Amino acid sequence: MTSLPSVLGDLDPTSDRAVFRQIADQLREAIDRGRFKEGEKLPSEAELVEHYGVSRMTVRNSFSVLTGEGLVHAEHGKGVFVRPRPPVRRLASDRFARRHREQGKSAFIVEADAAGSHPQVDSLEVKEEKASQDISTRLGSVRRVLARRRRYLLDGKPVEFATSYLPLDIARGTQIAEPNPGPGGIYARLEELGHHLDHFEEEIRARMPSPVEVRTLQLASGVPVIHLIRTAYDTEKRAVEVCDTVMAADAYVLSYQLPAN
Amino acid sequence: MTSLPSVLGDLDPTSDRAVFRQIADQLREAIDRGRFKEGEKLPSEAELVEHYGVSRMTVRNSFSVLTGEGLVHAEHGKGVFVRPRPPVRRLASDRFARRHREQGKSAFIVEADAAGSHPQVDSLEVKEEKASQDISTRLGSVRRVLARRRRYLLDGKPVEFATSYLPLDIARGTQIAEPNPGPGGIYARLEELGHHLDHFEEEIRARMPSPVEVRTLQLASGVPVIHLIRTAYDTEKRAVEVCDTVMAADAYVLSYQLPAN
DNA sequence: CACGCATACTCGTATAGACGAGTGGGCAAG
DNA sequence: CTTGCCCACTCGTCTATACGAGTATGCGTG
CATH class of the missing domain: 1.10.10.10 (Winged helix-like DNA-binding domain superfamily/Winged helix DNA-binding domain)
Known part of the structure; x- marks a missing residue:
């Protein structure tokens, strides 16, 4: 046999x-x-x-x-x-461009629908907390911040865990501090509040997940994570948001366009 | 005791x-x-x-x-x-900007010297070969390509393995086909040859290394690799080079600047 | 003093066996 | 036919033992 x-x-x-x-x-x-x-x-x-x-x-x-x-x-x-390879989500470098921020739905939902997957966002937590050393440095020496945590799932499988940090003087009392930040997300709200966005800076690392990340993202062993830290700057050169994202590496391809000059 | x-x-x-x-x-x-x-x-x-x-x-x-x-x-x-963490090399998104291409030395050497490390480039291989399906697609259906392979080391430790692919009609018979492409690297040569560079596109993945990669990069187990595929486009919108790079993930942070509009 | 070897300690590889626990199919009872 | 249980097969965990091979240290010999 x-x-x-x-x-x-x-x-x-x-x-x-x-x-x-x-x-x-x-x-x-x-x-x-x-x-x-x-x-x-x-x-x-x-x-x-x-x-x-x-x-x-x-x-x-x-x-x-x-x-x-x-x-x-x-x-x-x-x-x-x-091990089957999950469908890959491509993140284009213009995914936060203002022109994509018009409609009500978030980029994640729109994209997933287009790909025929069932998107889902959960484990929302929005609260004020003490800024870590790193976050404080990136936001320009703030002590406390508003933290927005959420987890993204595709077809029931978690693929990404993200936390946004914003200075309290910007976010407190605004819709940004609400669980649902409204159409266009917090970047739309920031611009409405007069913080005109100028550019983003993204830092990318890859490493093996911590046990917590393994649990949160339900990672199979042998799957690394991509750790992305994005800082949003307004036209005054002030850092107005830091977004810390951990992604299941097998579910993502990041894509960037760079000018040659 | x-x-x-x-x-x-x-x-x-x-x-x-x-x-x-x-x-x-x-x-x-x-x-x-x-x-x-x-x-x-x-x-x-x-x-x-x-x-x-x-x-x-x-x-x-x-x-x-x-x-x-x-x-x-x-x-x-x-x-x-x-496991000790190796010194991290930051790759900024403007590292291929024209203004950094003036002097003779390559970006890798300059950067490492500045950081006080001992840089080294080895296992040079430059040859014509059949293009893989993927490379062919990216370069616009070419059959054969010039492949330039090299490995980068910091203080004797390999950190990066890269292969550049160029269409033969561009590279054959030029200095690009020589082991040493001269000051400013192949991008400088491409521009001299009239292929004015317009922009780059970079795709980033992270995964566990193959056994070959473990050997080539002398990776400790539990260290993922960052797989970066860069395509260079000239002002005619033609893809003139594809560079496939595998990096020891614990030795790198990639950094990108994105406009907000 | 210098060299070389013995030795003890380290992890690497492999065997053989035991029990536990999750899964699924088949069989028997209702 | 349906239900429920048992059993076979799967991987998970753990023990005990053995030998091999790389490393470092110290001692004894030259």
């Missing part, structure tokens, strides 16, 4: 490459060649134990290599599967 | 959280609190086995969790250490 040999080959006992690495290599190659497709189940631990004649821990060790690479994921009671 | 208890605490046998996770949690917290500092050695496996009264595999399992998070790394024969 086992057609594994046709896909997987044998171990090389003369190789100094560790057995679990050889197994991982063979599985990886089989996946790369499409012998196992996205979402498909790999041979079970028991089958591989039998096929290679090694102990179960050695097979599990191979799986843990592939899991760390983000290639596969295990499901308790079911098996180990080739 | 062990002062571990003062740092690490005990296990909670009533908890349904797996033992190796509890141990990982305690170590992570100790690191976060600075009880173990950057580059410092954690207790050895044997010490933790003794302290917690568990088997060695359980301790190793904890370490593998932290390793996957990029928090620690093991050195054979020495111990497990808190």
Whole structure:
């Protein structure tokens, strides 16, 4: 019944490459060649134990290599599967341009609808709090800030967690301090309040998620996060908002246009 | 002699959280609190086995969790250490602006010198080859391209691996096809050849590295890569170069300026 | 003093076994 | 036929043991 040999080959006992690495290599190659497709189940631990004649821990060790690479994921009671790639969301550099801010819906909703996905925003929290050292520096030495936290989901799967920070003297008592900031989002409100936006600055990092981020974004292991910190400046060169965003890296492509001069 | 208890605490046998996770949690917290500092050695496996009264595999399992998070790394024969963060290289969005292209040295060299690091560029390969599907699409359906591959190192540590692709009708027979493209790099050459640059488009992804990338960039496990694909357009709207760059994510912060309108 | 080796300590790899817990299919009872 | 349970199969966790290989230290020999 086992057609594994046709896909997987044998171990090389003369190789100094560790057995679990050889197994991982063979599985990886089989996946790369499409012998196992996205979402498909790999041979079970028991089958591989039998096929290679090694102990179960050695097979599990191979799986843990592939899991760390983000290639596969295990499901308790079911098996180990080739990790499917989620639909990717493209973030264009003009996504905050004034011309996109006309209609009522947020960019996230509009975009998702267009892509045929079901968008959702939750875990709203809006409150005043002490600014962290970093946020304080970016906003120009403010002590306390208004923090707006929200999580974005596509088809029920969380993809992004964002917090906006605004100086109290700008945001307090305005619609920005309300759970729903109204059409066009807080940038529209800022402009109505006389803070004409001049430009944004975005800082991008990538790293492995903290345990909290793994939980919040329901990340499979082997999936990094993109950490984006955007600062909005008004025409007076004042930083009027800092937005701290953590995204599931496998769900995003960021895109920027740069002038050549 | 062990002062571990003062740092690490005990296990909670009533908890349904797996033992190796509890141990990982305690170590992570100790690191976060600075009880173990950057580059410092954690207790050895044997010490933790003794302290917690568990088997060695359980301790190793904890370490593998932290390793996957990029928090620690093991050195054979020495111990497990808190992973030091390398000096970060900031890439500003105007790094390819014409005004930075005047002097002879490349941006990478200038920048590194300024930061007091020792820069180095190696594994140069310049050759004509068949364009991949993706590159062909980006360059506007070309069949073959000139590929320029190089690796960038800071203080001996590789941080970035980049390949530039150019259409043959532009690059063949010019200095661009030489190992050393001359002062100002290939963008200066392109402009001299009459391809006046208009703008760049950059696409950014983050993911776990492939085994090849792990080797090329000497990546510790738990370090993702930033994958940046830049396309250069001339004033005729023609794509004249595609640069595919893979960076060690822990060594980079990308920074972009976006207009608000 | 300098060199080399023995040794103890480190992590790396691998085996064998045990029990637990989630999943799904088949079978038996109603 | 439907319901519910049992069982087989899956991965998760943990123990105990063994040997290998890289590193550092110190001691003894030359």
